[in-house]
Structure formats: C-alpha cells, structure tokens
Amino acid sequence: MKIAVIGAGIIGVTTAYELACDGHQVTVIERRAAAAEEASFANAGVVAPGYVTPWAAPGMPIKVMGHLFSRYAPVKVSLPLTGRELLWMWKWYRACGLDSYLVHRSCLQRLAFYSRERLHHITSSLSLEYERSDGYMVLLRSQRDSKMVQAGLQVLRDAGVNFKELCPTEARKIETALNPAMDFYGAVHLPEDEVGNCRQFALLLKNEAQRRGVEFSFSTNVSGITTNGGMLVATDQEGPSRQFDAVVLCTGLDSVRLLAPLGLRIPLIAVHGYSISATIREPLNAPASAVMDERYKVAIARLGNRVRVAGSAELGGSPDKKRSSSLETLYKVLHDWFPGAANLSGGVQEWKGARPMLPDGPPMICASGIAGLWLNLGHGSSGWALSCGSARIVSDLIGGKAPDLDMAPFGSQRLRA
Ligand SMILES: Cc1cc2nc3c(=O)[nH]c(=O)nc-3n(C[C@H](O)[C@H](O)[C@H](O)COP(=O)(O)OP(=O)(O)OC[C@H]3O[C@@H](n4cnc5c(N)ncnc54)[C@H](O)[C@@H]3O)c2cc1C
Numbered sequence: 001m002k003i004a005v006i007g008a009g010i011i012g013v014t015t016a017y018e019l020a021c022d023g024h025q026v027t028v029i030e031r032r033a034a035a036a037e038e039a040s041f042a043n044a045g046v047v048a049p050g051y052v053t054p055w056a057a058p059g060m061p062i063k064v065m066g067h068l069f070s071r072y073a074p075v076k077v078s079l080p081l082t083g084r085e086l087l088w089m090w091k092w093y094r095a096c097g098l099d100s101y102l103v104h105r106s107c108l109q110r111l112a113f114y115s116r117e118r119l120h121h122i123t124s125s126l127s128l129e130y131e132r133s134d135g136y137m138v139l140l141r142s143q144r145d146s147k148m149v150q151a152g153l154q155v156l157r158d159a160g161v162n163f164k165e166l167c168p169t170e171a172r173k174i175e176t177a178l179n180p181a182m183d184f185y186g187a188v189h190l191p192e193d194e195v196g197n198c199r200q201f202a203l204l205l206k207n208e209a210q211r212r213g214v215e216f217s218f219s220t221n222v223s224g225i226t227t228n229g230g231m232l233v234a235t236d237q238e239g240p241s242r243q244f245d246a247v248v249l250c251t252g253l254d255s256v257r258l259l260a261p262l263g264l265r266i267p268l269i270a271v272h273g274y275s276i277s278a279t280i281r282e283p284l285n286a287p288a289s290a291v292m293d294e295r296y297k298v299a300i301a302r303l304g305n306r307v308r309v310a311g312s313a314e315l316g317g318s319p320d321k322k323r324s325s326s327l328e329t330l331y332k333v334l335h336d337w338f339p340g341a342a343n344l345s346g347g348v349q350e351w352k353g354a355r356p357m358l359p360d361g362p363p364m365i366c367a368s369g370i371a372g373l374w375l376n377l378g379h380g381s382s383g384w385a386l387s388c389g390s391a392r393i394v395s396d397l398i399g400g401k402a403p404d405l406d407m408a409p410f411g412s413q414r415l416r417a
Pocket of ligand 1 (some may be wrong): 006007008009010011029030031032035036037039040042043044045046047220221222250252253254258272273274311354355356377379381382386
C-alpha cells in the first residue's frame with residue numbers, strides 16, 4: 001500500500017520503519033526540518049515498563065491539589081486554563097477511579113513490555129548505538145517516600161518484574177557517584193530497565209527507514225486530510241494534494257487540529273515538562289545509568305558524555321514560556337544527588353516539551369472510523385518507552401494481521417464524532 005505517515009517524532013519514525021519492513025511504500029511528512037524536534041527532542045530517555053502507569057490514578061487529584069503551592073512541586077498548573085483543558089481535567093478526574101485505573105495500567109504495562117522487546121529486537125538487529133545504559137534506580141528520600149511506593153512495588157511483584165529494594169549502602173554500590181553527604185532512606189533498583197537517547201534513536205532509525213525506501217518530506221506542514229475513496233493530504237506547499245491508500249496520524253498534539261475538520265474530536269492536551277542537559281564535568285561524579293527522585297519525580301540520566309535531568313508536569317501555560325521554578329527544581333535535584341557531575345557554568349540546554357496526554361492513559365493505536373485513516377498518538381509521559389510496540393501494532397492492524405496484544409483499550413471509542 002502507498003501510505004503517508006504524518007509526523008516524524010519517535011512515534012512517526014518507528015511507525016514508518018515497521019510499515020516499510022512490511023513492504024509498504026511509505027512517505028513521512030513532517031513540518032520541522034528534521035525528525036524528533038518536538039516532544040521527542042530531549043525527554044528523560046527512561047524505558048522502565050513497570051513504571052509506565054496512567055496519570056489518572058486513585059489519589060492523584062488530591063496529590064495534585066497538595067502540590068499546587070509548594071516551591072519544588074512536581075505538578076504545576078498555569079492559570080487560566082482553557083475550556084479544553086478544564087474538560088480534559090474533568091475526564092481525567094473521572095478516570096481516576098480504581099476500576100478504570102487497574103484496566104488502563106494493565107494494558108499500558110503490557111504494551112510497555114512488548115515495546116521493550118521490540119526495541120531490543122530493532123537495536124540488536126540493526127546494531128544501533130544511542131547512548132543507552134542498563135538499569136534504573138528509584139531513590140527514596142524518606143520512610144514516607146518508601147511507604148508511598150509500596151503499592152506500586154506490589155504491582156511489579158505481581159507482574160513478575162525483576163527489582164530489588166536497597167538500603168543506601170547497597171544503592172551506592174550500583175550508583176557509585178551518589179552524593180556521599182546525602183542522607184536518604186533507600187532505593188528500588190530495576191536492573192532490566194534502561195535509559196537511552198530517544199532523539200538519537202529516532203535519527204538512526206530514520207536512516208534505516210530511508211534505506212528501506214521510506215521517503216521523508218521535511219519542512220512540509222500538513223494543512224488538511226480529506227477522503228475521496230483514498231486519502232488526500234494537503235500541505236502548505238504549492239501543488240495539488242497528494243493521494244495515498246492510507247494515512248497514519250502520528251502528529252502528537254497537532255492531531256486535535258487535523259482531526260477536527262473530519263468531525264473527530266479527541267481529548268488530547270499538552271502536559272509540559274522540562275529537561276536540562278549538560279556535559280559531564282567529572283565522570284566519577286556522574287550517574288552510571290538513570291535514577292529517579294521519587295519525591296520530586298525528577299529523573300537524572302547519563303546519556304553518553306552528558307547528564308540529562310528531566311521532570312515537572314505543567315497543566316496549561318504556553319510551550320515557549322519557561323517557568324523558572326520548574327527549572328530550579330531540576331538543578332536542585334541534580335545538585336542533591338550528583339553535585340559536580342555536570343558543567344553548569346555555560347552551554348546548558350534548557351528545554352520545555354509537551355507530552356501529548358489523553359485523560360485516561362492508554363494511547364490511541366487504532367483505525368479512526370474513517371476508511372484509510374489510522375491513529376498512533378497520545379502516548380503522554382511514556383512515548384519513547386511505548387514507541388516500538390505501538391508502531392509494530394499499528395503496522396499489523398493496517399496489514400490486516402492480528403496484533404500480539406488485545407487492542408480494545410487502545411481503540412477509537414474515545415473519539416467523539
Ligand atoms: C520532560 C519530558 C520527559 C519525558 N521523559 C520520558 C521518558 O523518560 N520516557 C518516555 O518513554 N517518554 C518520556 N516523555 C514522553 C515522550 O517524550 C513523548 O511521549 C513522545 O516524544 C511523543 O512522541 P510523538 O512522536 O507522539 O510526538 P512528537 O515527538 O511531538 O512528534 C509529533 C511530530 O508531528 C509533527 N507534526 C505535527 N503536526 C504536523 C503537521 N500538521 N504537519 C506535519 N508534521 C506535523 C511535529 O512537528 C512532530 O515532529 C517525556 C516527555 C517530556 C516532555
């Protein structure tokens with residue numbers, strides 16, 4: 001089939017690759033000049049399937065409210081919120097019930113484990129190098145933090161995930177650069193989880209996709225999609241719309257705008273986050289792999305010769321206005337755990353990105369209800385961890401093959417005509 005993939009973030013690039021492997025003739029259309037320039041640009045890079053859980057969870061609304069006024073809060077709200085954001089919050093609130101949480105968490109985790117398998121398959125079969133390291137450690141500052149994670153650890157146990165609870169001395173044997181002056185309660189170590197540079201993976205896989213015949217049209221904004229028996233894709237460039245047998249929408253947040261004229265409404269909003277990346281000043285003081293400060297929900301990762309610190313969830317606000325207190329939190333957490341690890345005196349990359357978030361959790365990986373139009377979007381805070389599995393599944397669906405997972409929870413029932 002002749003297929004257009006719209007969007008070259010991590011989701012679009014992995015989708016194009018899988019479709020090409022299945023023998024389709026694929027064109028990727030991307031408004032930016034290169035792949036992975038938006039949400040996939042500088043995320044934390046963590047691939048920890050057991051920690052992929054919906055944001056809509058019992059107790060979350062109270063936690064979010066409790067954080068609103070604290071200085072280093074992991075969740076912030078930028079007022080005023082738009083009508084869309086308020087509606088999203090209402091849907092999110094309703095999805096926080098225990099029953100829906102358990103359903104969404106279990107399907108997200110199945111997708112995440114499947115996705116890690118696909119990531120490993122692609123990485124080893126193509127020998128890709130993307131600044132990856134093994135292991136993920138959750139750092140617990142206090143006994144209270146430790147109590148808070150117990151329910152989650154039971155989930156990991158039930159799912160058969162390999163992890164170990166550690167005392168500080170044991171944690172320091174794995175992450176040897178942890179600040180010796182930092183007094184903390186303990187840690188959870190997941191040796192099979194990993195961290196890697198999502199953007200670098202996307203760029204490498206883009207090259208592999210090109211080798212398989214995928215055409216990339218960069219700097220090309222898609223202005224509309226229409227149907228005429230097949231699919232017509234209009235762009236801002238001069239000339240007629242381009243005709244395809246099928247279109248896969250991997251446009252993250254912009255999906256809302258592209259679907260609206262087709263009569264499809266999707267409850268997707270931006271939950272902004274931040275990262276700072278700086279070169280390592282002294283390797284002996286830097287993390288070996290990735291850690292996450294459970295209290296502040298901030299990840300610190302080693303990516304090649306750089307340290308990346310990422311976190312914060314901001315509802316509302318604009319993509320280009322950076323909140324200084326969110327950035328301060330990242331610097332504080334880095335300094336608490338790995339002082340002196342990074343060159344912070346100049347050349348620090350400060351980034352604000354937008355997680356394309358649906359209120360209930362699972363992304364949409366499905367037919368749209370319009371013949372020929374497919375969706376692979378709304379991966380929220382775990383798009384990198386879910387990308388390779390989501391891409392394989394959408395390619396199976398398009399090819400008429402039964403995917404390896406039950407796709408009902410990832411369906412289009414959440415689209416409103
Ligand atoms: C601070 C932060 C930390 C994170 N940490 C992690 C993590 O540790 N692990 C993890 O798994 N995930 C993490 N994430 C989430 C992850 O980054 C996202 O889920 C993922 O990047 C979403 O990928 P995407 O391809 O859907 O979106 P994007 O990367 O935004 O790609 C969408 C693409 O579509 C293009 N596009 C949009 N509209 C059009 C149009 N009309 N025409 C042409 N092109 C168009 C855009 O230019 C863009 O390139 C984090 C996110 C943030 C913000």
